[in-house]
Amino acid sequence: MKTVKGGVCAPKGFLAAGIDCGIRKNGKKDLALIVSQKEAAAAGVFTKNLVKGAPIIVSQKHLKSGYARAIIANSGNANTCNDNGLEIAEGMCELVERLTDIPSNNVLVASTGVIGQKLSLAPIENGMPDLIDSLGQNSDDAATAIMTTDTYKKEAAVEMILDGKTVRIGAIAKGSGMIHPDMATMLVFVTTDAVISPALLQKALLFAIEDSFHMISIDRDTSTNDTVFVLANGLAENKPIIEEDADFELFKTALLDLFLLLSRSIAKDGEGASKLLECQVTGAKIKSDAAKIAKSVICSPLFKCAMFGADANWGRVLCAIGYAGAQVDIGKIEVSFQSSAGEIDVCKNGEGLEFSEELAKSILSQDEIIIKIALNDGTESATAFGCDLSYDYVKINGDYRS
Amino acid sequence: MKTVKGGVCAPKGFLAAGIDCGIRKNGKKDLALIVSQKEAAAAGVFTKNLVKGAPIIVSQKHLKSGYARAIIANSGNANTCNDNGLEIAEGMCELVERLTDIPSNNVLVASTGVIGQKLSLAPIENGMPDLIDSLGQNSDDAATAIMTTDTYKKEAAVEMILDGKTVRIGAIAKGSGMIHPDMATMLVFVTTDAVISPALLQKALLFAIEDSFHMISIDRDTSTNDTVFVLANGLAENKPIIEEDADFELFKTALLDLFLLLSRSIAKDGEGASKLLECQVTGAKIKSDAAKIAKSVICSPLFKCAMFGADANWGRVLCAIGYAGAQVDIGKIEVSFQSSAGEIDVCKNGEGLEFSEELAKSILSQDEIIIKIALNDGTESATAFGCDLSYDYVKINGDYRS
Numbered sequence A, B: 001m002k003t004v005k006g007g008v009c010a011p012k013g014f015l016a017a018g019i020d021c022g023i024r025k026n027g028k029k030d031l032a033l034i035v036s037q038k039e040a041a042a043a044g045v046f047t048k049n050l051v052k053g054a055p056i057i058v059s060q061k062h063l064k065s066g067y068a069r070a071i072i073a074n075s076g077n078a079n080t081c082n083d084n085g086l087e088i089a090e091g092m093c094e095l096v097e098r099l100t101d102i103p104s105n106n107v108l109v110a111s112t113g114v115i116g117q118k119l120s121l122a123p124i125e126n127g128m129p130d131l132i133d134s135l136g137q138n139s140d141d142a143a144t145a146i147m148t149t150d151t152y153k154k155e156a157a158v159e160m161i162l163d164g165k166t167v168r169i170g171a172i173a174k175g176s177g178m179i180h181p182d183m184a185t186m187l188v189f190v191t192t193d194a195v196i197s198p199a200l201l202q203k204a205l206l207f208a209i210e211d212s213f214h215m216i217s218i219d220r221d222t223s224t225n226d227t228v229f230v231l232a233n234g235l236a237e238n239k240p241i242i243e244e245d246a247d248f249e250l251f252k253t254a255l256l257d258l259f260l261l262l263s264r265s266i267a268k269d270g271e272g273a274s275k276l277l278e279c280q281v282t283g284a285k286i287k288s289d290a291a292k293i294a295k296s297v298i299c300s301p302l303f304k305c306a307m308f309g310a311d312a313n314w315g316r317v318l319c320a321i322g323y324a325g326a327q328v329d330i331g332k333i334e335v336s337f338q339s340s341a342g343e344i345d346v347c348k349n350g351e352g353l354e355f356s357e358e359l360a361k362s363i364l365s366q367d368e369i370i371i372k373i374a375l376n377d378g379t380e381s382a383t384a385f386g387c388d389l390s391y392d393y394v395k396i397n398g399d400y401r402s
Helices: A054-063 A085-099 A122-133 A139-145 A198-210 A246-268 A287-299 A301-308 A314-322 A357-364 A391-398 B054-063 B085-099 B122-133 B139-145 B198-210 B246-268 B287-299 B301-308 B314-322 B357-364 B391-398
Strands: A014-019 A031-046 A067-075 A107-112 A154-162 A165-174 A187-192 A227-232 A276-284 A334-339 A342-348 A368-374 A380-387 B014-019 B031-046 B067-075 B107-112 B154-162 B165-174 B187-192 B227-232 B276-284 B334-339 B342-348 B368-374 B380-387
Touching: A014 A122, A014 A139, A031 A054, A031 A122, A031 A139, A031 A187, A031 A198, A054 A067, A054 A085, A054 A107, A054 A227, A067 A085, A067 A139, A067 A187, A067 A227, A085 A107, A085 A122, A107 A187, A107 A227, A139 A154, A139 A165, A154 A246, A165 A246, A187 A246, A198 A227, A198 A246, A246 A276, A246 A380, A276 A287, A287 A301, A287 A314, A287 A368, A287 A380, A301 A314, A301 B391, A314 A334, A314 A342, A314 A368, A334 A357, A342 A357, A391 B301, A391 B391, B014 B122, B014 B139, B031 B054, B031 B122, B031 B139, B031 B187, B031 B198, B054 B085, B054 B107, B054 B227, B067 B085, B067 B139, B067 B187, B067 B227, B085 B107, B085 B122, B107 B187, B107 B227, B139 B154, B139 B165, B154 B246, B165 B246, B187 B246, B198 B227, B198 B246, B246 B276, B246 B380, B276 B287, B287 B301, B287 B314, B287 B368, B287 B380, B301 B314, B314 B334, B314 B342, B314 B368, B334 B357, B342 B357
Parallel strands: A067 A107, A187 A227, A276 A368, B067 B107, B187 B227, B276 B368
Antiparallel strands: A014 A031, A031 A067, A031 A227, A154 A165, A165 A187, A276 A380, A334 A342, A334 A368, B014 B031, B031 B067, B031 B227, B154 B165, B165 B187, B276 B380, B334 B342, B334 B368
C-alpha cells in the first residue's frame, strides 16, 4: 500500500471539477462534480441526526439500485430545514442529466453550509455548462469547492495491488465544524477503480469508517448533512471482489488507511484549531471502552482549552476518563504526552508524577500532540482524533450565519 | 413560599465563616465552615464520575449515620488524584474536632480547584483558630471562600410555613467550570431548620436536584468533586416530617425552588459566560425526551457561540434537537427566542420563518435568553440552563492550572 497523488482522479476513469457559481458571496468555489466514465457500484453512509438534509433523502433514494455515476455537491448552503429542499436536491441531479448522458437517478447529491436557508437552483443552473466544461484531472478544484470554514483542502489517494492489477482509491473531504460523527461524517467522496460488488463496497465502507471518521470529534455537534459516498467503477479490471476473501481484506484495509489520513487532516483543521490531538488508549478490557475513553478525552472542552494553552493539565484527562461511561480501574491508569519535541509521563497509578513543566510546555507547544493513556487492564485499544479549543472557534461560530 | 436573606445562616441555629488561609495564592478567601448548633439530619449526593475526589469518599463515610453537624470546604485545590487525599480530607475533619465539640465523623468535607496536586494540611491548620473565631452570620464569607473562577458568590434562602411554624432553607453554591452534573453537581451546601428524618431529607434532595442542578450544563465536563450536602437541625420545631405527607410535599417543593434560583445563578456565571441560556421544551410525549432536547441545545458549542454573537442561528437549535437521542417529529417543531427585549418566532413546522434580523439581534443581545421549543407532540416539558461560549471560556481554561 502506498499513497499517490491525484485525489478522486487517481483511480482510472474519474473526472472532477470545481467552480464558483455564486452561492457563496465571497468569490470562493462552491460547486463540485465528480463523474465516472462508466456506471460504478456505489455505497454511502449518512448522519444519524433526525434532522437530515434534503440531499441525503434524495441520495438515499438514488443509492437503492447499488449503482451511480456522478456526485454533485455545493457549499455555502446545507439545503436543510427549508420548504423546497427536496425539489432543489432533485433539481441538482436533473441538471447533471440535462448536460450529460447520466440519468438523474444515477447522480448522488450533497450540500454543506448554513442550515435553514433557501437554496436557489439559479446559480447552479447558470454554472452547469462551465462545470461540465471544467471536468478533468481536477480533484483539487472539487476538494476546494466543498470547503466551508476549512482552511485547507482535504484529498488523498492510495494504491494497492490486487490480483496483479494496480487498484487505486482516492478521496476528497470537508470537515471543520459541526463534527461529531454518528454513523457517517461531514462530506467525504471516495472513488476507486476496483471491481467490487455494491454489497461488499458498503461492507468495506462500514468497516473503514469505524476506526476513522467515527473517532473524530471537533465540537460534539453531529451535523445534519454528514455523508460519505464511494463509487467503484471497475476499470482496474482486478478479479471481481464478490466475497470476503483476501482481496476484500486488502481493499478494506486500504480504505481504512485512506480514511485515517483524511481523519487526521479533518481533525487538525477543526474550526479554530491550532493543533491536532490524537488520543491513544491501550490496555482496555473491551474495545468499546477504549473508544469511549479516547473520544471522551478529545471531546472535553476543558482539556481542549488546556491543550490550546500548552498546559499539561492531566487532571482533566483523568476527569474525562472518569465520566466516559467505561469500566476502568482508576488506580492503574498511566498518562503521558508526546509530540515531535519528546514524551513526558505525567500520571501513574492514577496519581500525579513529578515532571518538568518546561519540557511539558515544549512538548505541548507543537502542532500534533499524542495523549497516551495506558489502562493496564486488558489488551484492547482505540485512537480518537480531535483538536484544541481556541479563541478562533468562538470567533468563527459567533458570527457564521451573517 | 418567599425568598429571604441570610443564605445558609437564614435557618435557625447555623453559623458560617470564610477566610483566606493561604491555599490560593491570590489572597482570595479559600476556607469555609458551616456549623449547626445541634446535630442535624444530613443528606448528600455526589458526582457519578469514576474519578472521585478524596473528600467525597470521606464524606460518604461520615454520612452513613444520617447525621452531621458541620461542613468544611476549601477552594484552590480539589484534593483529587494525589497520593495523600484521604489523609488530608480526614485531617480537615479532625481539625474541626480539635477546636470544637464536634466529633470528626460528624463533619462533612469538600474541596474544589485544580485536580492532581497535593494539598497540604498546614495552611488549613494555621487558619483554623481564625476560622472558628469568625463563625457568625457570615454566609456571604463562606460563599466567597468556595468560589473558584466564579465571578460572584451564590447564596439564596427561602421560607415557608409548615404546621404553623416558620421553616427556612438556605444555601451557598459554587459553579463556573467543569459543570455537567451527573447525580449531583459542583458544590452546594444547604441548611434548614426543618425537623425531618434523614431518609426523607435524602428523598427530598433527590427530587429537587432532578429539575434543577441536573438540568445545568456549562461545558459538558462532569466534575470529579460534585457534591450537594443538606443539614436539617430541626430548630424550627415543626411537626416532624417522617412520612410523605403534605408537609413533605411543601418542603421538597421549597427545596426545588431554592435549587432553581441557584441553578440560574450558576448557569449565568458559567466560565466566560456573557449570558444565561434557558431552554424551555414543551409538548413532548415523555419528559425524558423533553429533558434530552433541552440539554442538547444548551450543550451545543455551535449554538452557544451563536448566542455569544447574538446570531439567531436557529438551524443549530434544530441540529441539536436532531442528535439529542429523543423521539421527535421534526415537521411539528416550533422555535422562538425571548428576552426582556421581546419574543420572535424563527421556525415553524421544522422550517424557517421570515423574521426581522434587527429584532432578533436586539432580543439576543440581552443577558438572559429563553429558547422556546414547542414539539407539539404531547404534554410533557423540561427546562435546561446553560450559558454562551465566549472567548473568555477559552482564556480562563487555556491557562488555569498555572
